[in-house]
Amino acid sequence: MMHCKLAFRNIKKSIKDYIVYFATLILGIAIFYVFNAIDSQSAMLILKDTQLDIIGLMTDVLSVVSVFVAFVLGFLIVYASNFLMKHRKKEFAVYMLLGMSKRSISAVIVVETIFIGLISLVVGLGLGIIASQGMSVIIANLFEADMTKFQFTVSSQAIVKTLLYFLVMYGIVIVCDVFVVGKERLINLINSGKRAEKNYAKNPFLCVIVFAAACVLLGTAYYKVTAGVEDISNMGDLGMQVVKGIIGTFMAFWSVSGMMIILAEKNKRFYFKGLNAFSVKELGNRINSNVFSGGIICLLLFFTICILSCSMAVKNSLNSALTKNVQADVQMYTHQDDLNGAGGSIVECLEKNNMDMSKFSDWSEIYVYYIEGASIEELLKETESEPDFLGYLDIVTQSDYNKLANTYGRDEVSVGDDEYILLANYSYMADKYDAALASGATLDICGKTYRPKYDKCERISLVIEAEEANTGVLIVPDTCDVETYTKEHPGETPGRGVMFTANYADMSDKERDKWDESLLNGVFRKSTEYGISVDTRDKIYEASVGLTVLFVFTGSYLGLVFLISAAAILALKELSNASDNQGKYSVLRKIGVDEKMINRSLLGQSALFFGLPLGLAVIHSIFGIQTGVFMLSAFSRDGLTGAIIFSAAIILMIYLIYFAVTYLCSKEIIKNNKN
Amino acid sequence: MNEILKLEEVEKYYGGKINLTKALDKVSFRVDKAEFVGIMGSSGSGKTTLLNCISTIDRVTAGHIFMEGEDITGIKGNNLNKFRREKLGFIFQDFNLLDTLTAFENISIALSIQGVKAAEIEDRVKAMAAKLDIEDVMNKYPYQMSGGQKQRVAAARALITSPSLVLADEPTGALDSKASRYLLESMEKLNRELEATILMVTHDAFSASYASRVIFIKDGKIFSEIRKGNDTRKQFFDKIIEVVTMLGGNLNDAL
Numbered sequence: 001m002m003h004c005k006l007a008f009r010n011i012k013k014s015i016k017d018y019i020v021y022f023a024t025l026i027l028g029i030a031i032f033y034v035f036n037a038i039d040s041q042s043a044m045l046i047l048k049d050t051q052l053d054i055i056g057l058m059t060d061v062l063s064v065v066s067v068f069v070a071f072v073l074g075f076l077i078v079y080a081s082n083f084l085m086k087h088r089k090k091e092f093a094v095y096m097l098l099g100m101s102k103r104s105i106s107a108v109i110v111v112e113t114i115f116i117g118l119i120s121l122v123v124g125l126g127l128g129i130i131a132s133q134g135m136s137v138i139i140a141n142l143f144e145a146d147m148t149k150f151q152f153t154v155s156s157q158a159i160v161k162t163l164l165y166f167l168v169m170y171g172i173v174i175v176c177d178v179f180v181v182g183k184e185r186l187i188n189l190i191n192s193g194k195r196a197e198k199n200y201a202k203n204p205f206l207c208v209i210v211f212a213a214a215c216v217l218l219g220t221a222y223y224k225v226t227a228g229v230e231d232i233s234n235m236g237d238l239g240m241q242v243v244k245g246i247i248g249t250f251m252a253f254w255s256v257s258g259m260m261i262i263l264a265e266k267n268k269r270f271y272f273k274g275l276n277a278f279s280v281k282e283l284g285n286r287i288n289s290n291v292f293s294g295g296i297i298c299l300l301l302f303f304t305i306c307i308l309s310c311s312m313a314v315k316n317s318l319n320s321a322l323t324k325n326v327q328a329d330v331q332m333y334t335h336q337d338d339l340n341g342a343g344g345s346i347v348e349c350l351e352k353n354n355m356d357m358s359k360f361s362d363w364s365e366i367y368v369y370y371i372e373g374a375s376i377e378e379l380l381k382e383t384e385s386e387p388d389f390l391g392y393l394d395i396v397t398q399s400d401y402n403k404l405a406n407t408y409g410r411d412e413v414s415v416g417d418d419e420y421i422l423l424a425n426y427s428y429m430a431d432k433y434d435a436a437l438a439s440g441a442t443l444d445i446c447g448k449t450y451r452p453k454y455d456k457c458e459r460i461s462l463v464i465e466a467e468e469a470n471t472g473v474l475i476v477p478d479t480c481d482v483e484t485y486t487k488e489h490p491g492e493t494p495g496r497g498v499m500f501t502a503n504y505a506d507m508s509d510k511e512r513d514k515w516d517e518s519l520l521n522g523v524f525r526k527s528t529e530y531g532i533s534v535d536t537r538d539k540i541y542e543a544s545v546g547l548t549v550l551f552v553f554t555g556s557y558l559g560l561v562f563l564i565s566a567a568a569i570l571a572l573k574e575l576s577n578a579s580d581n582q583g584k585y586s587v588l589r590k591i592g593v594d595e596k597m598i599n600r601s602l603l604g605q606s607a608l609f610f611g612l613p614l615g616l617a618v619i620h621s622i623f624g625i626q627t628g629v630f631m632l633s634a635f636s637r638d639g640l641t642g643a644i645i646f647s648a649a650i651i652l653m654i655y656l657i658y659f660a661v662t663y664l665c666s667k668e669i670i671k672n673n674k675n
Numbered sequence: 676m677n678e679i680l681k682l683e684e685v686e687k688y689y690g691g692k693i694n695l696t697k698a699l700d701k702v703s704f705r706v707d708k709a710e711f712v713g714i715m716g717s718s719g720s721g722k723t724t725l726l727n728c729i730s731t732i733d734r735v736t737a738g739h740i741f742m743e744g745e746d747i748t749g750i751k752g753n754n755l756n757k758f759r760r761e762k763l764g765f766i767f768q769d770f771n772l773l774d775t776l777t778a779f780e781n782i783s784i785a786l787s788i789q790g791v792k793a794a795e796i797e798d799r800v801k802a803m804a805a806k807l808d809i810e811d812v813m814n815k816y817p818y819q820m821s822g823g824q825k826q827r828v829a830a831a832r833a834l835i836t837s838p839s840l841v842l843a844d845e846p847t848g849a850l851d852s853k854a855s856r857y858l859l860e861s862m863e864k865l866n867r868e869l870e871a872t873i874l875m876v877t878h879d880a881f882s883a884s885y886a887s888r889v890i891f892i893k894d895g896k897i898f899s900e901i902r903k904g905n906d907t908r909k910q911f912f913d914k915i916i917e918v919v920t921m922l923g924g925n926l927n928d929a930l
Contacts, residue, residue: 272783272793281775587771590732591832592760593788594753 003104007111010091016665017087017575020658021080022120024568028073028561029124033162034132035062035069035557037155041136042143044151050539051143054546058553065554066165069561074169076565081113081173083572085180087579092181093189106178113177117170125162129154142549202288207258210251217248218620225627238627245620250295252616257284275593275601282584283605286577287612293569294613300566301617302624304559304651309621310628311555312643315548318466322544325425326464326537327408330360330519332500333463334532346500346532359515363502364407366400368462369482370494373444374474376429379422383436389429392494393422393472394462395445395482401475404462407501415477420450422457423473428630433457433472445476446485463499464535466544513538563651567658570610578602578666585670602670603663610659677708678744679839679872680729685738687724687895698724700895701738706840709870711863713877713886715915717922721895722876723844729874730763730842731755743839760789764833764841768848770825772817778828779804779813785832803831806868807861823854827861834871843875847882859885880919884912891918898922 011018039059047055095105133152221244224237264271264280271277287294332346347365351357370392380387396404402412415421422437424430438455461470476482486493504512516536585598629640687699698721706712716722727733729740731747740747742762750758764785765771772781779800786796804810807827812820820828826846833841843862847855863885865871875886883889885908891898899918903911 268793268797272787272791272796274787274790275784277780277787278773278776278784281773281780285775583771584773587767587773589756590730590759590765590767590771591785591788592756592758592763594756596753597788 003107003111007108007115010108010112011115014088016668017084017579018116019665020568020571020575020661021084022116023661024080024564025077025116025120026124026127027564028076029121029162029166030128030131031557031560031564032066032069032073032165033125033128033155033158034135035553036066036161037128037132037153037158038062038135038139038553040153040155040157041132042139044136044153045140045143047143048542050542051546054542054549055139057546058550061550061554062557065557066161069557070165070169072561072565074172076568077169078173078176080568080572082176082180083576085109085177087576089184089189092184093186096186096189102182105181109177109181110174113170113174117166121163121166125159128162132158139549142545142552202255202258204258204262207255207262211255211259214248214251214255217244217251221245221248222623226623246295246299249298249616249620250291253287253291253294253298253612256612257287260284260287275588275597278588279601279604282581282601283608286573286605286609290573293573297566297569298613298616298620300562301614301651302620304562304566305617305621305647306624306628307555307562308559308647308650309625309640309644311551311559312647313625313629313640314551316640316643318544318548321468322466322541325461325466325468326540327410328464328501329504329537330500330502330516331464331535332519332532333497333535335497336495346498349532350500359505359507360502361505362407363500364403365498365500366396366404367483368473368497368499369395369486370496371395371445371482371485372493373446376472378443379441379472380432380436382439382441384432387432389471391471393474394497395474395476396462397478397480397482398475399478404499404501407503410460413475415453415475417477417479418448418450419453419477420445421453421475423460423462423470423475424457425459425461425468425470427459427468429471430457430459443474445474446480446482448480450476450480464501464537464540466540466547559647559651560654563654564658566613567655570613571658571662574606574609574662575666575669578669582670598670599667602667606659606663606666610655610662614655678705679708679710679742680706680874681741682729683739683741685725685728685740686736687721687728687733688736697895699728699735702892702895702897703738704890704897704900706872706874708872709866710888711866711873711875711886713875713883713889714892715877715880715883715889715919716892716898717878720892722878722892724895725892726842726844726874726876729840730765731758761836762839764836764838766826766829766833766841766843766846768845770817770822770829770849772825772829772832774817777814777816778809778820778824781817781828782831782835785836789836799835800831803835806865807831821854822850823857826850826854826858830858830862830865834865834869837869837871839872841871841873843873845877845879846875847877847879852881855882880912880915883915884908889915889918891922893922 039055042055092105095108096102132155136153221241224241261280261284264276271280334346345365347357347363357363374393374395376389376391376393377387379393398413398415405412413421420443422433424433434456437452437457440451440455442449442451444450457472459468461468462473463470483496486496504515507515516538519534520536520539588598589595625640625644682703682705685699685702686697689696689698700721702721702725714722714725724733728735731750735748738748742758747758772778773784776784782800782803783796786799791799800813801810804813807830809824809827809831812824812828817825817828826849830843830846833843846862847858850858859882862873862875866873866887873886875882877883886903888900888902890900899921901911901914901918906914
């Protein structure tokens with residue numbers, strides 16, 4: 001009973017020190033619950049099978065991510081509680097002097113942790129349950145699902161999971177804390193208040209060198225991942241740049257305060273004005289004593305910015321790509337190895353299976369050929385010594401393409417007798433093609449040489465798809481008899497594809513769904529005889545939304561957890577620093593420094609202490625996002641700006657809240673000291 | 676003579692009606708320009724309270740404190756800081772230097788918060804450092820200095836602004852005897868050469884013997900007061916010891 005009372009009083013007394021820790025616990029628990037409750041949140045929605053599949057997949061992915069998240073949060077919690085324990089050593093010393101045994105002190109800690117754990121779990125889960133109702137709305141929106149019968153949902157499964165994970169974490173915290181107290185000797189605990197006057201001032205000359213080296217490291221890494229990105233051929237090379245970036249970050253944090261002090265001292269009029277010298281040195285000392293955590297926080301923020309922006313960008317680009325790239329309702333495709341055999345028409349097949357062709361307002365059937373001479377490496381042989389993509393280019397005759405263009409509602413094309421037109425929208429390849437076309441790359445097809453009609457490829461695709469992944473389609477004149485060539489060389493060429501594209505005639509959504517269903521799951525699926533693959537506009541849309549949701553949810557889950565971890569560590573450091581520095585501020589007050597001056601100095605220090613990691617992370621991200629976009633180049637870049645602005649707003653908001661709370665609390669802390 | 680500080684019937688009470696403690700009970704005295712006044716008293720005699728009231732860190736319950744004719748018990752808010760910044764200099768028992776600043780910066784901060792120009796700061800700090808013989812530690816941090824050096828840096832910080840009054844709270848309390856002697860000699864020298872007015876609180880008779888006048892406080896009241904006059908320091912020290920003995924051995928830690 002005494003332990004409970006003592007523990008309860010301790011928490012009440014030091015609520016200011018604990019507020020950031022507490023808030024972070026609650027946020028962490030709420031986020032954990034929300035992302036683990038997704039499947040039950042979506043259970044009330046009326047979703048199609050494909051959408052349910054996606055939710056299932058997403059649940060699986062998120063539960064794997066949750067394990068990782070649990071590790072991050074677990075580390076954060078253990079770190080934070082350890083950190084707070086260090087600041088309470090003097091209190092434990094008093095208990096021990098009063099004759100309390102280590103066992104009793106440990107009991108107090110256990111009770112305290114259980115107490116904090118219970119409150120944070122209750123509040124966090126409560127917050128999570130409320131927030132997850134909002135999540136249902138978001139899911140419904142993303143899937144354009146019916147939200148008419150909204151109901152308040154609580155996922156018992158997610159609650160159990162959250163409880164389990166966090167109880168394990170608290171258990172680890174208890175073990176660590178009890179261990180810390182257990183191994184300490186009384187004399188060390190008593191003396192812990194007397195902080196050794198440690199000074200982290202570094203050799204200025206060394207700082208300049210290290211800072212320059214960090215700049216060079218980061219600069220080359222930045223260059224390699226953006227301007228020089230095309231030379232990066234494998235993940236190893238990219239990993240090398242990431243390692244350079246990480247080392248550069250730590251070196252920058254090691255040296256930045258030294259540089260800052262040198263620059264400030266040079267500018268005497270700034271340095272000897274008001275408390276500037278004090279602020280600069282205090283900040284410098286703080287950064288110097290936090291090189292490692294500063295670097296880690298910077299990298300966490302960098303990952304957060306990149307993950308959030310890239311996942312949002314993928315979402316935005318998918319949305320815009322859909323309307324741009326999906327220009328027909330249905331597309332069916334089959335492949336013929338040997339043109340001399342039977343089959344070869346999807347229309348015939350449809351009619352044979354009693355499909356009512358009048359349900360289509362318009363349709364086209366075209367052939368796509370693949371021939372030895374028309375390959376990516378042939379096209380690029382003049383401009384690239386070793387192309388990193390290999391493969392055939394699709395060949396379509398002019399009249400076939402124009403049939404398709406009519407179905408798509410595109411403009412018709414015409415090519416001269418010895419000309420070709422190239423279509424490609426996979427931006428990485430398209431850029432290379434443009435260079436080749438500009439230099440007039442010729443191609444030998446069926447024994448005749450063709451030259452490019454335009455010096456750029458058309459950035460469109462032949463098929464309906466969500467991604468921009470067309471790596472090359474050739475349009476050749478009708479005089480180029482690829483049909484005969486393919487027939488005469490059976491076995492040498494990969495044959496030809498038959499592509500049927502159609503738009504539905506006017507019909508209700510319900511009828512349309514029925515038709516989709518019969519095409520997708522009807523006769524073509526049941527029988528392997530035809531080997532026809534089917535895509536419909538709705539199917540692509542749904543798959544794409546699924547991909548979007550997967551990206552956005554995983555991205556924001558990880559991003560949020562990283563962000564609150566980084567901000568919480570910074571806030572804890574800043575608060576403990578404020579309580580360590582109480583004495584300094586009271587000295588300043590005694591020698592007559594105005595309260596306003598002190599607050600300004602504190603604000604400047606906190607702002608830079610929070611701002612530096614974020615600043616470097618932003619610089620990293622400018623280059624990191626470009627690389628991310630490059631790696632996702634199948635997605636268009638249309639939505640990038642919006643995504644970055646949106647993510648920046650979220651990150652800044654959370655970060656600023658942590659900063660504001662920290663500043664206000666430390667202002668209180670330094671005020672608290674009398675004398 | 677020029678009057679710097681005058682206390683009129685200063686009272687300071689702590690606690691409520693039931694257990695009222697009179698930390699200061701009708702204390703009156705005056706300090707003239709260029710005086711070096713020692714205030715002696717045992718622990719709990721009220722000398723720290725007195726210092727806190729003069730430095731406006733604490734408020735008096737009744738009475739008035741005049742600083743160069745101005746009643747400082749009426750000053751409020753930011754004007755208090757301004758008053759401390761411009762009129763007072765502090766030397767503390769535990770130095771209270773800022774550990775992240777070099778000696779030079781510790782001294783210069785007293786000037787920079789007054790808005791003195793950078794170029795002037797450098798000259799004035801150097802001149803003060805020469806007087807206190809701390810030129811060779813100017814670029815060192817507190818943890819690299821000895822206690823005596825630290826306290827002289829603190830003294831330089833207190834005196835650099837040419838304050839009307841320097842308040843020293845047990846300045847030798849954390850120093851060994853050699854460093855104490857050196858510091859006190861420095862203070863005496865500054866008192867003489869710069870005509871700095873110093874009010875030093877101590878319970879150490881040896882320290883007090885460097886002052887030109889010593890005021891004894893017991894239980895919040897002025898007990899007695901002796902002047903050095905033309906005595907040598909040794910003779911003055913003996914007089915102080917006599918008073919301490921009279922005080923009833925309350926200052927048995929006087930030596």
